[in-house]
Amino acid sequence: MNAKSDVDSNATLNAFREVVRSRRSVRRFTDEPVPEHVLDDCLELAMLAPNSSNLQPWEFFVVRTPDLKTRLADACLGQNAAKTAPLLIVVVARTDTWREHSRMALEQWPEEKLPGIVEKYYSRIAPIHYNQGPFGLLGAAKKAAGLFVGLSRPVPRGPYSKSEMKVWATKSTALAAENLMLALRAHGYDSCPMEGFDECRVRRLLKLPRKGLVTMVLAAGKRSDKGVYNRQYRFERDTLIHYL
Structure with missing residues (x-):
């Protein structure tokens, strides 16, 4: 590998590291909208996630209509992330599309x-x-x-x-959701993956397919000055990483 390749590789790694380290679960957003071209690119990158047998058992429902977004935020238990985000993306795993x-x-x-x-x-x-x-x-x-x-x-x-099909579909869908969150961060936007929601109400609001499983509701937008509540921390790696 030549010197230029080393430089390019380091630049790529540093950019990726910055994206991963700066991604946070943002709880408050500004009212700045996410541009259409940014949203489209992020969803395109989400769909490039690895998945079981390339069966892509996922769907993304982008909610921007003010009235529907307000009702969806209520179904998300009124969380600040849901109430303040300019758009909400409902990430759904499908067990019936294989x-x-x-x-x-x-x-x-x-x-x-x-x-x-x-x-x-x-x-x-x-x-x-x-x-x-x-x-x-x-x-x-x-x-x-x-x-x-x-x-x-x-x-x-x-x-x-x-039930095992639900686990199967959710694993692949979660990988796509992570791609989506990292893509948003790379574009300079933020997200908050929410598991706190009333799935029955979410399904009814969006008229979701009967066998669609709501994996998460993703709030997306620009973080406000008070959007991150605390410093990031993780448990000691020795308790979670094992070399055999």
Whole structure:
């Protein structure tokens, strides 16, 4: 690696470090709107997050209409972040789009030739792997088979139920939400991921799909002078990081 590459690499690392370290959960925002081009770019970057089987089990609902945003802030228990942010983004995990997205993965394959292993996965393996069947019976059967086969070799363990499908979809959706928050910070804006909300009211307000799981409500905008309540701290790394 030459000197210029070293400089470029260090600059990239320092910029990334600054984005990560300056990202905070902001509780109060100014009324400055988030420009459309910034929002579009952040959502585009969010959708580039890694996700299970590239099935992209997420949806983003951007709420900017004043009346709806006020009612959504109320459903978020009246938190200051929700009340003061110029826009709220409801991040939803979907457990029911895998079949359609498997089809889309084949139709929208970005290369001229579709590899056989890709065609096999999305047309034959995915429909079994993610399908739980009526009353969860297929999931139960797959779990029993996995327990038996797993005695002699490694096997995928799940998802074997509707609840495990929720975990599956939420993991990928949370990765996309993190991309979104970091993208906002890189553009000079801030966010606050909120778990404190009445999901029933949020779902009703936005008319969300029945099988959509509200992962978080993200407040976004410019932080006010009193937007960060305290200094950032984390627990001692030795208690949470283990080298084996």
